[in-house]
Structures are given as C-alpha cells and as structure tokens.
Amino acid sequence: MTFTSRFSLSRFSTARFSTARFSLSRFSTAGFSSTTVSALGTLVVGVLLWASGAFTLIPELGGHSTPVTAAILVVGFVAQIVAPRRPAAALAVAVVLVVLDLPSGVSLPLWISLTDIVFVTVTVGAPRLRRVVAVGCGLVTVVAAAVVALAVDPRTGVLVGLLGVAFLISPLGYAQSVNATVRAATAERAAAQAERTIALVDERRRVSRELHDTVAGHVSAIAILAEVARDADDPQPAVASIRANSLAALAELREMIDVLAADGDEAVTVRWSSLAPLLAAARAVGSQVVVRGEPDRWPLRAETVLTRIAGEALTNATRHAPGEKVTVELAVDDRFAEVTITNRVGPESTVGPGNLPGAGPWVSGRGVHNMKIRAESVGGSATVGPEGDRWVVRARVPREAR
CATH class of the missing domain: 1.20.190 (Delta-Endotoxin; domain 1)
Structure with missing residues (x-):
C-alpha cells in the first residue's frame, strides 16, 4: 500500500x-x-x-x-x-x-x-x-x-x-x-444567579415596605390610642378605634400573606376606604381631620400607592402632632392623581424614636423613604417637608401607573 x-x-x-x-x-x-x-x-x-x-x-x-x-x-x-x-x-x-x-x-x-x-x-x-x-x-x-x-x-x-x-x-x-x-x-x-439575587433583594424590600405600611401605621395608632384611653374620661371612642385598627391590621396582614403564598406576580392592593381606621385614630387623639376630593376615578394601582402614602402621613401626624388639624386633599385629572396631606406643626410636636436625628419632625428613616419609593415605582414622585408652620406630604403619580 x-x-x-x-x-x-x-x-x-x-x-x-x-x-x-x-x-x-x-x-x-x-x-x-x-x-x-x-x-x-x-x-x-x-x-x-x-x-x-x-x-x-x-x-x-x-x-x-x-x-x-x-x-x-x-x-x-x-x-x-x-x-x-x-x-x-x-x-x-x-x-x-x-x-x-x-x-x-x-x-x-x-x-x-x-x-x-x-x-x-x-x-x-x-x-x-x-x-x-x-x-x-x-x-x-x-x-x-x-x-x-x-x-x-x-x-x-x-x-x-x-x-x-x-x-x-x-x-x-x-x-x-x-x-x-x-x-x-x-x-x-x-x-x-446575580439576577436571582437582585430579584430576592427587591422582593425583600417590597415585603419590608408592605409590612411597614401594613403593620406600623395601625400598631402606632393602637399605641397612641391606648395612651389616650388610659387618661380619657370616656375611653370608649379610643377603645373603638383601637379595635378598628386591630381588625384593619389583621385584614391587611391576611391579604398580604395570601399574596405571598400565591403563584404569579400578584400585588397587595388597598382602597382609599382602608384609611378609615387611621382617620378615626387621628380624630380620637383630638385632631380635626378634613378630607377633600373624591377617589372615584382613580386607577387601582394609583389608588393603592397614594393610599399607602396617605396612611403613613396620617400615622406620623397622629403620632407626632396629636390634636393638630390634618387636611387630606385629593386631585385627579386626565393625566395624574395627587394627594396632599397637611398638618400644622404645633409646639408639642416631637420627633419619634425611629426618626432621623436633626432632620425635623416626622422624617422617619423608613417611612418617608418608603413614600418616595412607592411613588417612584409607578413613575411618580413624592415630597415631604415643612412649609412654614405646616408639614406637607405631597405625592403625584400618573393615572396609568406602570
């Protein structure tokens, strides 16, 4: 070969x-x-x-x-x-x-x-x-x-x-x-793995915000109302408000647990009517609460975001400025939905134990941050701070919140 x-x-x-x-x-x-x-x-x-x-x-x-x-x-x-x-x-x-x-x-x-x-x-x-x-x-x-x-x-x-x-x-x-x-x-x-880690971090932050907004507001209101009931001549209104806030906190916790246990990308949703226990708590500590505007034409997601922000603002006003007038104003046009919560900064106003030192009244390290994050998550914005002798929380989100 x-x-x-x-x-x-x-x-x-x-x-x-x-x-x-x-x-x-x-x-x-x-x-x-x-x-x-x-x-x-x-x-x-x-x-x-x-x-x-x-x-x-x-x-x-x-x-x-x-x-x-x-x-x-x-x-x-x-x-x-x-x-x-x-x-x-x-x-x-x-x-x-x-x-x-x-x-x-x-x-x-x-x-x-x-x-x-x-x-x-x-x-x-x-x-x-x-x-x-x-x-x-x-x-x-x-x-x-x-x-x-x-x-x-x-x-x-x-x-x-x-x-x-x-x-x-x-x-x-x-x-x-x-x-x-x-x-x-x-x-x-x-x-x-990096995407999974980021997703887990984002999910933990979301759960943290939901727990803060679901539990902290109502529990803070319950603590304040317990103080009021202890010293009041007639504790029945405060006790009724304590019960209402307890039931509201339990209902929202159950809803959140159901969402976390479910498959898919469901989100916790709340309606404007869920603010009722927090409004009652503010009134029970002597604050006059005025609500202006109608939420009837709000898209659900925008309503959820603004309700959470308003709830945090009401909780802060109840905790740090009890007895001061609180105004909640709603505004909706063809493009945006907006809520403004205002209360007067009275002489008895205090900075809570969880707030940022030197940042002024009601500037909670987590609560204020959560307000801004919630608004930005749907393409909106939120501002929190003093305006003269008033403390103003203003949140504005698109009607078609993404």
Whole structure:
C-alpha cells in the first residue's frame, strides 16, 4: 500500500472515529464514563486496523510484532483512561510512545489516542499546560511538514502537514470550542444567579415596605390610642378605634400573606376606604381631620400607592402632632392623581424614636423613604417637608401607573 493510499485511509478512519468519539463522549453507557467509552472506541478501532492490516501508516518500515502491537493498544487505552485525572502524565506517555514508534511505521491507533489525550488536556488541564500543548502541537505540525518537504519532497511534506492538522490541530479546535461553551455556560449561570439575587433583594424590600405600611401605621395608632384611653374620661371612642385598627391590621396582614403564598406576580392592593381606621385614630387623639376630593376615578394601582402614602402621613401626624388639624386633599385629572396631606406643626410636636436625628419632625428613616419609593415605582414622585408652620406630604403619580 502506497503512502498516499495510507494517508487517505488514515483521514477516513480518523474522521469517522473522531465523530463517533465526540458523540459518545456526551453520554454514559451502562455505568461507563465518557472517557471510558472514548478509550474503548479507540481500542476497538485499533483492533480493527490491526485485523485489516492498516495498523501502521508506512508498513514498509517494518511495523511491530504481535506482542508490541498489543502493548501499544493497551498503553494507549490506559493513557486515555488516566488523562482526565492526570493530563500531563498521560500526554507525556503518549508523546514518548509516538516518538519511539516513528521508526517502525507510525501506528495509527497510537495517534488516535494522542488526539484524544490532546483534547482532554486542553479541556481539563491547567492554563499553563494548555498553552504549552497548543504551542507544541502547532510547532510539531509546521516543523514536521517543513522537514519532510525538504528531506523528501514538497508533496509528502504537505501530506505530513495535513496529518498534523488532523491529529494535533483539530483536537485543539474542538477543545477550544468546548472551553468557550463552558465559559459561556458559567457566565450565564453567574448572570442568572446575580439576577436571582437582585430579584430576592427587591422582593425583600417590597415585603419590608408592605409590612411597614401594613403593620406600623395601625400598631402606632393602637399605641397612641391606648395612651389616650388610659387618661380619657370616656375611653370608649379610643377603645373603638383601637379595635378598628386591630381588625384593619389583621385584614391587611391576611391579604398580604395570601399574596405571598400565591403563584404569579400578584400585588397587595388597598382602597382609599382602608384609611378609615387611621382617620378615626387621628380624630380620637383630638385632631380635626378634613378630607377633600373624591377617589372615584382613580386607577387601582394609583389608588393603592397614594393610599399607602396617605396612611403613613396620617400615622406620623397622629403620632407626632396629636390634636393638630390634618387636611387630606385629593386631585385627579386626565393625566395624574395627587394627594396632599397637611398638618400644622404645633409646639408639642416631637420627633419619634425611629426618626432621623436633626432632620425635623416626622422624617422617619423608613417611612418617608418608603413614600418616595412607592411613588417612584409607578413613575411618580413624592415630597415631604415643612412649609412654614405646616408639614406637607405631597405625592403625584400618573393615572396609568406602570
């Protein structure tokens, strides 16, 4: 058999085997790992080449005896099995065998094993080892082709170069593709984890706002009303208001628990009428509360946001300026819905224990922040602060709140 025909056979065998090897490597069969499957495939191909008389690429150089041929197949098989755990050692063994085998005619199964070991080394090896293997494979291919072209003839040099590409450069390309896929998958998982973390943080903040707005307002009102009931000649109005705020807090907590337990992206929604217990609490501590405007034409989401903001403002006024007049004004036009809560800053006004030091009355570190976050979450805005002798909370959101 001529060198050219042997080269054609080797290309056919290598291409067919490579396709089978890379396909089989994706699966496990009867408990075998992909490495074992690949090594067994190489062993089977080697036996078939041996039986067909195509074991060596250049039989004119003498080939091997039967024991040596069997030893080559066994050592190549073992090197492939070891390669994923000891890539450097397996590669060193394969290279030594290839060099020792060259004078005897180039054993094709040994080169197929080398191809697989190069692939595994570049896939699982350390970065430095990968670079060494890549440079080495490129140099061996170019130098071997050049030497044979000068020593024999250019045509044979080209064929040797193509063999180098088939057995050394191709597995490098496959390995780089696998590495790129692994890096992309790792980056995708990292991005998904980051998105999940952000989503969890956002959800915790949302739950925190809901709990603050659901519980804090009513509980604060209950505490204030308990003080009023203790000192009042007639505690019945305060007691009734305590009961109303307790029931309202329980109802809103149940609704929130139902939403959190449900599937989907449901949101806690409240209507303007849910402010009734807070309005009653403000009146029970002696404040005159005036409500102007009608919420009938409000979209539900805008109504929910502005109700929460108004509830926080009423709670702060009840807590820090009891007995002062409170005005709640509603305004709705074709584009915006707005609520303004105003109360006079009286001489007995205080800064609550959870407020920001030096920031002035009612500037709660969490409550005021939540007001602004709620308004901004639907594309609106909220301002909180003193205007003369009054404290004003003003929130404005689009009617079609996003």
